[in-house]
């Protein structure tokens with residue numbers, strides 16, 4: 001178990017959604033939270049909310065797609081609290097479009113934020129986290145485990161994070177530090193509205209999801225327990241079991257759910 005009291009926890013992508021809810025939750029555990037994202041006003045409002053409860057928080061702007069900005073974020077955490085124990089790579093963007101139609105720039109942009117944003121953060125944070133026997137954490141997705149129509153750019157960026165986490169874990173063997181990967185299903189946040197590329201029919205297939213607070217609770221518990229990987233909700237854990245046994249069947253089931261998008265925009269086939 002990782003006792004979070006008095007520890008410094010950096011959360012990227014904390015100006016909204018799961019990251020903001022997780023920051024509040026880490027602060028409730030008596031951690032010093034360092035919240036980072038690009039929108040300063042939202043971060044400052046979050047810090048004010050946390051401090052109003054007598055808890056500890058500091059905000060700094062950071063575009064995770066820049067290695068220098070991640071280094072500055074780590075320096076900020078050290079300057080404000082003198083330590084860095086947990087780095088939660090949560091910042092993320094999505095794209096929703098069929099592979100055949102999606103723009104190359106969208107794939108690159110999603111990779112820069114979701115994959116390289118995490119990699120840069122971990123590079124900068126790792127020596128300090130190791131020194132404190134802390135933990136690294138990634139907010140991936142169910143789509144980091146399993147693909148679906150119109151999610152190729154997003155799912156590939158999340159799959160890449162699982163490869164990174166799995167290699168890091170082998171390199172960190174013998175230390176107390178591990179890598180926790182959280183894979184939520186749908187969570188009701190702004191992510192779909194802000195998608196780098198958006199296929200309206202596919203977005204319509206989006207179901208009502210968990211609240212950010214529900215996801216944040218699971219994430220914080222997973223970090224405290226130094227879990228390797230957590231997938232929620234339960235139903236999606238069952239889908240992954242089925243995927244292991246009958247991947248072709250899961251392809252068909254998932255495609256059916258996105259039928260509207262596929263019917264509205266059939267993929268062009270080579271003639």
Ligand SMILES: NC(=O)c1ccc[n+]([C@@H]2O[C@H](COP(=O)([O-])OP(=O)(O)OC[C@H]3O[C@@H](n4cnc5c(N)ncnc54)[C@H](OP(=O)(O)O)[C@@H]3O)[C@@H](O)[C@H]2O)c1
Pocket residue numbers: 012013014015016017018019036037038039040042062063064065090091092093113139140141142183184185186187188189190191192194209212
């Ligand atoms: N919502 C879901 O259904 C769902 C499901 C599975 C996994 N996830 C994952 O959960 C994580 C959080 O997403 P969310 O659903 O909470 O979405 P959200 O409400 O849109 O929040 C995304 C956060 O990432 C930040 N961000 C985006 N680009 C950034 C950049 N270049 N540099 C720094 N921060 C950046 C945003 O802040 P600024 O705009 O202020 O920079 C915002 O704080 C993501 O990794 C997402 O892939 C979400």
